[in-house]
Amino acid sequence: MYQPGSFEPFLLSPLDHTLPPVCPTLFLCFRLSEHQHYVSRLRRGIDIMLLRLPFLYGEVVSCVDEKGRAGRMKVQFPSSSIEGISMLSIRHYPDKTLPSDQSRKDEHLHVQHEVANLDQSYCPLAFITSPGEPGPVVRFQANILADGVLLSMSFNHQVADATGPAIILEMLAQGCRDSSAEDAQILPSSCQSESRLREQLSCIAHSLHSHQDWAYGPLARNDTADDASTASESETVLSDPDLKGLPFVFPPEKVVHLRDICNSLLPILQHEYQGSRNKSVHPSTHWPTFLSSNDVLISMILFCIERVCFENGREWSDSAGLCMAINLRSHLQPPLPNHYIGNVITVRRFPYSLQRDGLSLDQHMDTNLLAELPALVGEYELFHIANIAFQVRAMINSTDDRYTRGYISYLNNQSGSYSAMSGLSGLLVTSWRHLPVYDLDFGPGIGKIDHFESPPGMMEGACIILPANKNVGGHGEPASWDVRLMLKPEDMEGLVRDGLFQWALGG
Numbered sequence: 049m050y051q052p053g054s055f056e057p058f059l060l061s062p063l064d065h066t067l068p069p070v071c072p073t074l075f076l077c078f079r080l081s082e083h084q085h086y087v088s089r090l091r092r093g094i095d096i097m098l099l100r101l102p103f104l105y106g107e108v109v110s111c112v113d114e115k116g117r118a119g120r121m122k123v124q125f126p127s128s129s130i131e132g133i134s135m136l137s138i139r140h141y142p143d144k145t146l147p148s149d150q151s152r153k154d155e156h157l158h159v160q161h162e163v164a165n166l167d168q169s170y171c172p173l174a175f176i177t178s179p180g181e182p183g184p185v186v187r188f189q190a191n192i193l194a195d196g197v198l199l200s201m202s203f204n205h206q207v208a209d210a211t212g213p214a215i216i217l218e219m220l221a222q223g224c225r226d227s228s229a230e231d232a233q234i235l236p237s238s239c240q241s242e243s244r245l246r247e248q249l250s251c252i253a254h255s256l257h258s259h260q261d262w263a264y265g266p267l268a269r270n271d272t273a274d275d276a277s278t279a280s281e282s283e284t285v286l287s288d289p290d291l292k293g294l295p296f297v298f299p300p301e302k303v304v305h306l307r308d309i310c311n312s313l314l315p316i317l318q319h320e321y322q323g324s325r326n327k328s329v330h331p332s333t334h335w336p337t338f339l340s341s342n343d344v345l346i347s348m349i350l351f352c353i354e355r356v357c358f359e360n361g362r363e364w365s366d367s368a369g370l371c372m373a374i375n376l377r378s379h380l381q382p383p384l385p386n387h388y389i390g391n392v393i394t395v396r397r398f399p400y401s402l403q404r405d406g407l408s409l410d411q412h413m414d415t416n417l418l419a420e421l422p423a424l425v426g427e428y429e430l431f432h433i434a435n436i437a438f439q440v441r442a443m444i445n446s447t448d449d450r451y452t453r454g455y456i457s458y459l460n461n462q463s464g465s466y467s468a469m470s471g472l473s474g475l476l477v478t479s480w481r482h483l484p485v486y487d488l489d490f491g492p493g494i495g496k497i498d499h500f501e502s503p504p505g506m507m508e509g510a511c512i513i514l515p516a517n518k519n520v521g522g523h524g525e526p527a528s529w530d531v532r533l534m535l536k537p538e539d540m541e542g543l544v545r546d547g548l549f550q551w552a553l554g555g
Contacts, residue, residue, distance in 0.1 A: 055102045057124040058243035059113060061250050062459035063376075063391045064206050065121060069108070069183060071173040071202045074213055075166060075501040076485070077146045078494060079196040085493045086197050087138060087190055093224030093490070094136055094188065097216070101389075103239050104216065105135055107182040108204050121206055129182060136188045137172055145195045147501060166503060173202035186216060196498070205391075211375060212389035214483040225491035236387035245388050252456045293504055293534040294544075298345060299554045300526035305420060306552065307344040310434035314339065317438050336441035339434070342479055342513070343444075345529055345552075346370065347436035349511065350400065350475045351429065352549045353535070356542035369400035369474045370440065374447050381449040394455055395472065398443050400436060425548050472507070479513040481529070486517050504532040 080086050098105055106123045107130050113120040147166060168174065172187035185207050191198040203213050215237065318335060336343075350370055376392045377384045384392060485500050499517060504510040511534075516527035535543065543549055 053102055054125050055106070055239045056243065057122050058103075058246060059111070059250070060108070060121045060123065060206060061246040061390055062456060062462075063249060063393070064246070066394075066459065067205045067209075067391055069177040070175055070205050071177065071183065072175070072205060072502070072505070073171040073173070073200050073202045074217075075147075075170070076199040076201075076217070077196060077498045077501065078199065078490075079146065079498045080494070082493060083192050083197060087192075089224045089491055089494055090188075090190060090199070090220075091136060093220050093222075096223035096226060097219045098135070100238055101216075101219065101242070103242065104186040106185050108185060108206055109182045123185060123207060126184070127182060130184055133173075133184055133187060136190065138190050138192065139170070140192045142192075142194055144191075144193045146193055146198055146498070166501060170198060171200050171202050177204075186213075207391075208389050209373075209375070209391045209393045210478060210480050210483065211377070212391070214480075214485060215387055215389050217485060217488060221488040221490045224494060225489060237389060241385070241387075242389055245384065246390055249390075249392075249456060250460060252453055252460060290537070291506055291508055291534050292537045292540045293510075293532065294540060296531045296533060296553060298529040298531065298552050300341075300528055302552050302554060303341045303345050303529055304526075306348060306433070307339060307341045309430055310339050310344045310347075310437050313431060313434040314438065316431075317435060334442045334445040336438060336445060339437045339441055341529070342481065343437040343440045344433065345513075345531075346372070346475070346477050346479075346511075347433045347440060348548065348552060349531070349533070350436055351433050352543055352546045353475060353509075353539065354400070356539050356546060360538055360542060370398040370436070371395050371472045371474055371476045372398070372440070372443070373478045374444060376447070376452050379447055379449060379452045394447070394452075396443055396447060397472075397474075398436075398439055400439070400474070421548075421551060425551070429548060473509065475509045475511055476507060477511045477513070481513050481516050483515040485515045486519055502532070504534045507534060508536060510534040 078086065103123050105126060107126045108121050108123055109127075110118075111120050111122045112118050170189065170191050172189035173184060177183040183204050183206075184202075186201065186203045189200045189202075191200065201213060201217070203216070208216070219236065314336065318332075321332075321335075373393050373395050376394060377386065377388065380392075480502075486497060489496055496519070500515055502512060502514065504512045510532075512532045514530040514532065517530065518525075518527045520527065533540075533543075
């Protein structure tokens with residue numbers, strides 16, 4: 049393979065520093081019979097991509113910045129310590145098959161081979177970077193299976209959020225399609241633009257103190273930023289090993305029906321909160337005029353989990369509720385370029401408890417809206433779900449340019465490092481539904497991916513909404529909502545028995 053040329057080292061942005069030193073892995077499934085052709089094109093695609101983005105071959109190391117602040121991170125050309133970690137590794141598992149696509153109900157089940165379980169052996173990098181050791185930025189592994197190729201990509205979370213890898217995959221697909229090195233010049237990003245945009249984020253200053261420091265949580269301060277504290281932070285992302293993860297696929301018509309019901313309740317909720325002294329309610333300037341399918345689905349899941357926990361004789365802690373990763377690219381004005389790979393997310397918390405909801409509604413909804421719902425689902429449940437969705441959308445609306453600049457400026461002014469991942473609890477939501485991974489064309493003989501997978505991580509309440517697969521179902525039909533969820537076993541068992549949850553799954 050091509051050996052990338054050198055590049056100028058660059059500091060990571062303040063937003064990059066809020067993420068832990070972990071390496072999540074994304075999995076792309078290709079159903080192919082000609083593996084050698086695939087590997088050849090993949091190598092060529094990576095070579096072309098590295099001509100434009102050689103820093104992807106690099107490593108993340110600790111440094112002292114120009115202000116004398118220790119514990120800062122930068123990307124540099126790889127040292128001898130990681131030269132042995134190939135940009136692309138090849139593994140053969142002839143007795144394993146691709147994991148099934150959960151969104152296809154008629155998926156053919158392989159009985160002659162064991163299904164790949166997506167454990168560490170299929171990943172190019174370990175999830176946790178060892179303390180004090182440099183970590184590669186991105187690495188790939190092509191797992192050759194009996195019925196296709198499972199391509200895995202591990203990325204350093206301090207360099208990229210979930211949108212970043214989607215951009216990398218877009219550039220890889222373009223590199224696999226194109227035939228010459230000159231084509232690299234038309235790829236949408238470069239080392240220079242990545243470095244420049246990070247420097248731009250590091251210079252944001254905001255004189256309008258519209259928010260108190262605590263408004264930018266959940267952030268845990270780390271003034272020492274030593275290896276031990278960094279390792280501890282990384283391990284909290286793995287948390288309790290005694291958890292159960294399951295995939296759930298929600299038919300779009302069920303989500304739309306629930307969304308329409310919740311939107312019909314908006315005037316009632318606005319009336320309820322008019323003149324409210326509840327400090328947890330966002331100002332009316334941020335009140336939603338609509339609730340999205342994403343808002344409502346998340347709220348339904350949170351409501352059902354809260355109910356199950358209560359029935360199991362416990363509540364989530366006072367700090368629980370909803371923690372949502374919000375992509376800030378379009379919230380800045382002018383917005384950051386869509387092709388920026390670095391971290392531009394914040395994690396915002398909406399504290400919520402079913403037992404302390406505080407709703408005292410004296411209005412009733414149209415009973416016709418309940419016609420298609422299970423008999424056990426009534427106004428009480430729907431009002432609470434609509435209320436959660438109302439607060440979620442108001443929280444997103446309040447994450448405007450003013451808030452975003454204040455948040456980044458706040459990070460820029462800190463002497464220590466801050467973590468957006470410490471102290472998280474409740475339902476921890478990341479939505480990748482907008483990522484266009486199913487539209488990517490990797491060229492002749494490869495084509496588009498069959499399906500995409502990403503484990504939610506070993507944190508209680510971890511919830512990932514996977515990219516929409518519009519290739520399943522009829523032409524023009526909306527895609528199912530493919531969700532991965534991690535809970536305690538007893539809570540998961542209660543959730544799958546919940547009447548509303550079963551209905552939303554199409555039961």
